[in-house]
Amino acid sequence: MFGRVALIGLGLIGSSLGHAMRRGSIAGEIVGAARTAETREAALRLGFIDRGCKTAAEAVAGADLVILCTPVGTYGALAAEIAPALAPGAIVTDVGSVKMSVIRDIGPHIPKGVHFVPGHPIAGTEQSGPEAGFAHLFDGRWTILTPTAVADPDALARLTAFWTACGAKVEVMDPERHDMVLAITSHLPHLIAYNIVGTAAHLETVTESEVIKFSAGGFRDFTRLAASDPTMWRDVFLNNREAVLEMLGRFTEDLISLQRAIRYRDGQALYDLFSYTRQVRREIIEAGQETPLADFGRHPGADTHVPNARGGAARKGKASE
Amino acid sequence: MFGRVALIGLGLIGSSLGHAMRRGSIAGEIVGAARTAETREAALRLGFIDRGCKTAAEAVAGADLVILCTPVGTYGALAAEIAPALAPGAIVTDVGSVKMSVIRDIGPHIPKGVHFVPGHPIAGTEQSGPEAGFAHLFDGRWTILTPTAVADPDALARLTAFWTACGAKVEVMDPERHDMVLAITSHLPHLIAYNIVGTAAHLETVTESEVIKFSAGGFRDFTRLAASDPTMWRDVFLNNREAVLEMLGRFTEDLISLQRAIRYRDGQALYDLFSYTRQVRREIIEAGQETPLADFGRHPGADTHVPNARGGAARKGKASE
CATH class of the missing domain: 3.40.50.720 (NAD(P)-binding Rossmann-like Domain)
Structure with a gap:
């Protein structure tokens, strides 16, 4: 070719x-x-x-x-x-x-x-x-x-x-549209992931070892994106500044509204959002862009058996160790 | 027993x-x-x-x-x-x-x-x-x-x-400590995940089908938590209100500071955070609480081979379909 x-x-x-x-x-x-x-x-x-x-x-x-x-x-x-x-x-x-x-x-x-x-x-x-x-x-x-x-x-x-x-x-x-679409599907998710990992690591009320120990409650899902290449991602944020700031503004606006729902014990607002978001994952799986396996298919036994896994990594993979 | x-x-x-x-x-x-x-x-x-x-x-x-x-x-x-x-x-x-x-x-x-x-x-x-x-x-x-x-x-x-x-x-x-630790390792991550999926789905500049199509850029990682049971999670936020609001306040504070770093093109601040967060994932993997496989081990070929996968789910797993 x-x-x-x-x-x-x-x-x-x-x-x-x-x-x-x-x-x-x-x-x-x-x-x-x-x-x-x-x-x-x-x-x-x-x-x-x-x-x-x-x-x-x-x-x-x-x-x-x-x-x-x-x-x-x-x-x-x-x-x-x-x-x-x-x-x-x-x-x-x-x-x-x-x-x-x-x-x-x-x-x-x-x-x-x-x-x-x-x-x-x-x-x-x-x-x-x-x-x-x-x-x-x-x-x-x-x-x-x-x-x-x-x-x-x-x-x-x-x-x-x-x-x-x-x-x-x-x-x-169109390149401008690309930068807007990726700001929400990729850049903002990375920013949020980096941010929550930073927040968790700097608490004085909860130790870093507690965060690590009990990370299977959900936190660990964010650490994958937050382990991405730092130079690459610094450059992304410096070079897609306007679109990222725009998406970040909307995210924060929505988060403040969610915070208010918790403060005023608005269970219905929480339930409505949480039900709605469920179907988005379903659609991503149907579009072939995500694994349908529960928990990404990761569990203690599976880590050592996934095909094409590099030996060094897989050997360390048993959660029961 | x-x-x-x-x-x-x-x-x-x-x-x-x-x-x-x-x-x-x-x-x-x-x-x-x-x-x-x-x-x-x-x-x-x-x-x-x-x-x-x-x-x-x-x-x-x-x-x-x-x-x-x-x-x-x-x-x-x-x-x-x-x-x-x-x-x-x-x-x-x-x-x-x-x-x-x-x-x-x-x-x-x-x-x-x-x-x-x-x-x-x-x-x-x-x-x-x-x-x-x-x-x-x-x-x-x-x-x-x-x-x-x-x-x-x-x-x-x-x-x-x-x-x-x-x-x-x-x-x-101690139960009080539990609620504080889980607020950061589990409750806040779920809240953030629900929120970003909600934000992405309600944009007028980017369509939901674009979000789904290009979700492999990072967004899809959040959709797993955002697909969790709505009733269970509504109850969690209503019943761990104070600790969640406390952690959410810290998260937002950090996010605003990150937003400011992007606005003022402070590449060093971004690079420093992004380098630091990388080691947290390493520690979680070493603690046996996460798979060391790249991308959670998920890829088009692997989905159909993970042991113990339920047939129905696995059959839909080929991203190339």
């Missing part, structure tokens, strides 16, 4: 893309750029790249497809660096969680004859680094492409085919 | 206790009370009770151990109903998520010669009803017992042995 693909950044998404390309025989050669020798060596050892480069400019030379897989805060400088080295006719894309800022930061650097189509796979885990990736991360998940008005239709079609071959379903969306 | 055990309420916790007692051969006879014939029949069919009763008073007659497994709002009336029928020397306990209100509501009804020891297993799933239970729900999880000053030491020891036989680890705690 592509002769040479350059992955700039070899973390969770970069490494998963490498594995997915191997699985689907999508690329003739996969070149990966990472600053540290450790990361490049891990990527070569795990076999999801053919060649490692220290700089992005070196990696993009002769590539038909260039995918930026680093935190969105790095994109401006990266685009300036790779611009002179991009091959004519190449497609440049990214996997950033914000799209307006990506267009602002990358767009102006793209040379004539090179096609820029921003993208965002709605998939991930709380783990980071080249060891975190796996081939099926994108299976059945959506990838949003946000081509600008001047985007080449052929480049868009080729990128759509690429993501489809990686297992994803593709949606084309 | 016990001759006859009466389960009052045959939902997720009642049914799981029934299955756990069967697994450990803990009870000579298990009697279950449920208002609807449908629930009693399901419990008999699933085999986790020996006999079904329409009223709680009928079920507790001759029981050595009585476990209230209904929403905490029902406890006062239930205690008044069963009091005259309780056998001398019987132990009465409960599984309610709040403990001060339970002592207030049940305590005064307990006859002389009957032992009341409140309890709370920190375990559950988002599913409800007699079909939702399974024997290993309590394995490796904590059950908190909150005996009052006048509690019989022998009754406490027997109840501790009971929960241990059900797979749980037992912690004895």
Whole structure:
């Protein structure tokens, strides 16, 4: 499908893309750029790249497809660096969680004859680094492409085919709308998760060890999102500031109203909300975006048996230890 | 261990206790009370009770151990109903998520010669009803017992042995402290989850179908808690009002501070919090209270393979469908 693909950044998404390309025989050669020798060596050892480069400019030379897989805060400088080295006719894309800022930061650097189509796979885990990736991360998940008005239709079609071959379903969306939709489906949830974990850890009335011990009451569900990569998420909030502040304002407004219902013992208001929210999960499961298994299928026995689990992690997984 | 055990309420916790007692051969006879014939029949069919009763008073007659497994709002009336029928020397306990209100509501009804020891297993799933239970729900999880000053030491020891036989680890705690600890580890997380799902569903700028489609960005993690039983949770918030309002106040204070960091582009403050919260999850995993598998171990392929998955649910689990 592509002769040479350059992955700039070899973390969770970069490494998963490498594995997915191997699985689907999508690329003739996969070149990966990472600053540290450790990361490049891990990527070569795990076999999801053919060649490692220290700089992005070196990696993009002769590539038909260039995918930026680093935190969105790095994109401006990266685009300036790779611009002179991009091959004519190449497609440049990214996997950033914000799209307006990506267009602002990358767009102006793209040379004539090179096609820029921003993208965002709605998939991930709380783990980071080249060891975190796996081939099926994108299976059945959506990838949003946000081509600008001047985007080449052929480049868009080729990128759509690429993501489809990686297992994803593709949606084309206006970048501004993307940033609004993701603010509520991804950015606000992460912010809330980070916040409650911070609140719980800083109480003087309840110790951190009590929080950890009794976290199965619900708290632990939030810690997955709150364990996500800090640099990536700092950059998301700095670059989707307006949409996040808008969603956060609505969340707080609703929360204050819920607080009032508790204070004035309005059981009916609580019951009505709690009944309504139940069906949202049902719809997400029906849409194939969530596991229907109770408690995410996690329980002491299951942790050691889930297929494709990495040995080291699974061995520590028995809750009864 | 016990001759006859009466389960009052045959939902997720009642049914799981029934299955756990069967697994450990803990009870000579298990009697279950449920208002609807449908629930009693399901419990008999699933085999986790020996006999079904329409009223709680009928079920507790001759029981050595009585476990209230209904929403905490029902406890006062239930205690008044069963009091005259309780056998001398019987132990009465409960599984309610709040403990001060339970002592207030049940305590005064307990006859002389009957032992009341409140309890709370920190375990559950988002599913409800007699079909939702399974024997290993309590394995490796904590059950908190909150005996009052006048509690019989022998009754406490027997109840501790009971929960241990059900797979749980037992912690004895002051009821007031319990309500404070659970407010942050369980009640606030549920409230936040219900709230964000409500906010997302009522936006006019983003449609509900977009929220569902792109929920894999993080939102879906919250929907598990927000799918929990509405009656149970209404009762929790009405009965642990002060502690929840206190924790909610702190959460909001922290959130406003985070909002300010985003507004003023304070990347360092965001990065510091996001780095700190990461280690909390690590500690929860080390404490055996969470799966170490990335993304809770959920992915399109895994859903159909997790052991003990009920067939109906698992068949719908393929995200690629």
